Amino acid sequence: MSTLQEHLDALDPAPAIRALATALAAETAVESDRQEQYVSLRPSMEGAVAVYLHRTWISIAVEPDGAAAVAARLPGATVHPKTAATTYLHLTADALAGAPDAALSVAREAVAWRAAGPRSSVGTGSAKKVAEPVATCPSHWMALLPSGACPVCG
Numbered sequence: 674m675s676t677l678q679e680h681l682d683a684l685d686p687a688p689a690i691r692a693l694a695t696a697l698a699a700e701t702a703v704e705s706d707r708q709e710q711y712v713s714l715r716p717s718m719e720g721a722v723a724v725y726l727h728r729t730w731i732s733i734a735v736e737p738d739g740a741a742a743v744a745a746r747l748p749g750a751t752v753h754p755k756t757a758a759t760t761y762l763h764l765t766a767d768a769l770a771g772a773p774d775a776a777l778s779v780a781r782e783a784v785a786w787r788a789a790g791p792r793s794s795v796g797t798g799s800a801k802k803v804a805e806p807v808a809t810c811p812s813h814w815m816a817l818l819p820s821g822a823c824p825v826c827g
Contacts, residue, residue: 677714680707686728687766689773694726696777701784714780716788723783725761731769732761733776734783743782746775 677698681691684707694714697703703714703723714724725732732753735743740760744750749768753761762779769776807816810823818824 677703677705677712680705680712681726683707684712684726684728686712686726687770689766689770690726690728690731693731693769693773693776693780694724696773697724697780697784700777701781703784714784716784721759721787721790723787724780730763730765731776732763733779734759734787735762735779736760736786743779747772747779 677694681694686694694705694712697714698705701716703716704718704720706713706715706718710727712726713722714726715722721734723734737754737757737760740752740754740762744752744762747762747764747768748771750762750764753763755761764776808821809816810826813823813825815824
């Protein structure tokens with residue numbers, strides 16, 4: 674498994690973005706995942722993404738109801754509603770460099786919020802259906818018939 678530093682080396686983000694990611698990882702437990710255009714940070718691999726790191730900008734997940742108030746703490750942040758449950762604040766590397774402590778605080782809050790929330794829904798689209806376990810006969814370990822009877826012992 675790759676480390677955050679390896680992910681950052683591969684992404685080669687602006688220094689302010691690298692510094693934010695490194696500081697966040699030093700203060701909170703985060704997992705990183707590298708994709709072609711970004712590195713994502715989340716409280717666990719099952720948790721929803723809290724921060725997306727791009728080469729020249731970041732996105733921080735926030736609750737939609739508080740997005741405007743949180744954005745006001747980050748000069749230069751723009752608000753981008755994604756779903757009914759999540760809004761992202763986008764911050765350029767230059768804006769991040771101008772308010773690194775405030776951005777780190779918001780990123781910490783995002784990790785805590787995502788850790789307390791539902792698991793990530795990535796890869797669990799509505800088209801996927803989880804198979805029900807097959808009922809089996811405890812004596813013969815055979816799948817039960819639709820009537821519930823064992824094909825061997827009835």
